[in-house]
Amino acid sequence: MNYIILDMEWNQAQGRTKMVQSPVLLRGEIIQIGAVKTDEKFNFIDKIKISVCPKYYKVMNRHVEKITGITSTQLTFGERFPQAFKRFSAWCGEDFRFITWGFDDIGILSDNLELYGLDHTWGRDYINLQLIYKAQVDGERLQCSLSDAVERLGIPMDAQAHDAMNDAWFTYEVCTKLDMERGLAAYGELSAGVRVALRRDVIKNVAECRKMLDDARVREAVCPSCENILKPREWLYYGGGKKTTIAACPEHGDFLIRLTCCKMTEDNWTVSRTIFTADDEALASYEKKLEKQKNAKKRHQEKESTDDNNCSV
Numbered sequence: 001m002n003y004i005i006l007d008m009e010w011n012q013a014q015g016r017t018k019m020v021q022s023p024v025l026l027r028g029e030i031i032q033i034g035a036v037k038t039d040e041k042f043n044f045i046d047k048i049k050i051s052v053c054p055k056y057y058k059v060m061n062r063h064v065e066k067i068t069g070i071t072s073t074q075l076t077f078g079e080r081f082p083q084a085f086k087r088f089s090a091w092c093g094e095d096f097r098f099i100t101w102g103f104d105d106i107g108i109l110s111d112n113l114e115l116y117g118l119d120h121t122w123g124r125d126y127i128n129l130q131l132i133y134k135a136q137v138d139g140e141r142l143q144c145s146l147s148d149a150v151e152r153l154g155i156p157m158d159a160q161a162h163d164a165m166n167d168a169w170f171t172y173e174v175c176t177k178l179d180m181e182r183g184l185a186a187y188g189e190l191s192a193g194v195r196v197a198l199r200r201d202v203i204k205n206v207a208e209c210r211k212m213l214d215d216a217r218v219r220e221a222v223c224p225s226c227e228n229i230l231k232p233r234e235w236l237y238y239g240g241g242k243k244t245t246i247a248a249c250p251e252h253g254d255f256l257i258r259l260t261c262c263k264m265t266e267d268n269w270t271v272s273r274t275i276f277t278a279d280d281e282a283l284a285s286y287e288k289k290l291e292k293q294k295n296a297k298k299r300h301q302e303k304e305s306t307d308d309n310n311c312s313v
Ligand SMILES: [Zn+2]
Pocket: 223, 224, 225, 226, 227, 228, 249, 250, 251, 252, 253
């Protein structure tokens, strides 16, 4: 088996209202694929860089242009995604496993594959190198960028970051600095606490973010295994239109549901609902946050009633 160390760059919509919503809520459209192929001992075999011409997000998002340096004109020189994918998957071969820095790339790849009706589970069984790096080098930080890791490991930053080929190469260099044999052996354990999405639904035309749970389509999530409606517990409220809960299927156990609300126009919202398996850690964290939310509510009510008393005096 070979390892394919993958990095991609993607363009974003010019604004939320311009986002492609079907067949997937397209967070990013791939414009560059960069990859390094190695054997099981991480000896270099080959590398590839493919520029992709986007079909939907043809104008560079200002922020993406700033970090990648890619202009809208340059985009037109790329290959169309289906052709780029055909060439890339042929290059990857049959027996390989992806290694990426972070979780984002594979999610974006899966969305782009689905966009073109291709197998969106392709390459799903990947290794997030960040987890191995955090276990062996820098466990303290919650988020750690590739360039932080490159610097910390003393790898010379001799090429521009946020270029798919250069970043894939930097990621490869990070691999060579880590004890990959030990890291890969422990990977199952490292990733156990990390949740993998089992199902994602997009609910469009929701009238109001604050009242999204009034909408049965939002409230009623189905079990990823049997499609029965899950029975949710109390919802936890976060800022920024985010809510989570634990919900149960009598047959398949507990799931973690996460809702994110996105404003499309003044009175039109899209809710993205993701379902994860609820492991012990998720359940414990839910209980803890629920307790906190209840206490905050109680304190708020007490304060209200004190205020009322003050008024009546
Ligand atoms: Zn079920």
